[in-house]
Amino acid sequence: AQRVTQPEKLLSVFKGAPVELKCNYSYSGSPELFWYVQYSRQRLQLLLRHISRESIKGFTADLNKGETSFHLKKPFAQEEDSAMYYCALSGRGNQFYFGTGTSLTVIP
């Protein structure tokens, strides 16, 4: 069963425009949600997690249990935001599920 869905494989926005990367999940119970970022040819890095309710590099994500979504948002995209973004879910036991990722390109 698909646990984490990222519907957009590719997303392009202009510098300064708002950006939203979509993530929907399917899980019974209360999952923990994360966003990871991978810059070109580098390791995956934790960007933020829903429990922290923090803003990292201007990005925020709100868990919407009614819509089972955890979309990543930034009001003004920067060129350095160009990267691959993965939504992830931590479930029972030690399972850790990743979406297929969205490649974000910020056009100067």
Next chain:
Amino acid sequence: DAGVIQSPRHEVTEMGQEVTLRCKPISGHNSLFWYRQTMMRGLELLIYFNNNVPIDDSGMPEDRFSAKMPNASFSTLKIQPSEPRDSAVYFCASRPRIGGLSPLHFGNGTRLTVT
């Protein structure tokens, strides 16, 4: 903390050869995961260990793949014999605690090319 350390960073080998990828998790972390990343399939979980014990290896593609964790500070992923379709980036990740809120910490990956 040096983070999760993987070696080698790059591996080029010929089809049929044995390949061994290595991982040193962050000290004190209880769980270790191996992932494979390709353009076609994205991130795939191969196997994970809790307290050095393999828990779920259902993602291991076939018997040519094997993974071990002889102690809390070392794990290997072996492919024997290797095939061109095994070409990918292999990531190791560790986790401070089993489950819940603790995130995964990734290594820099090993880029494997099988010719």
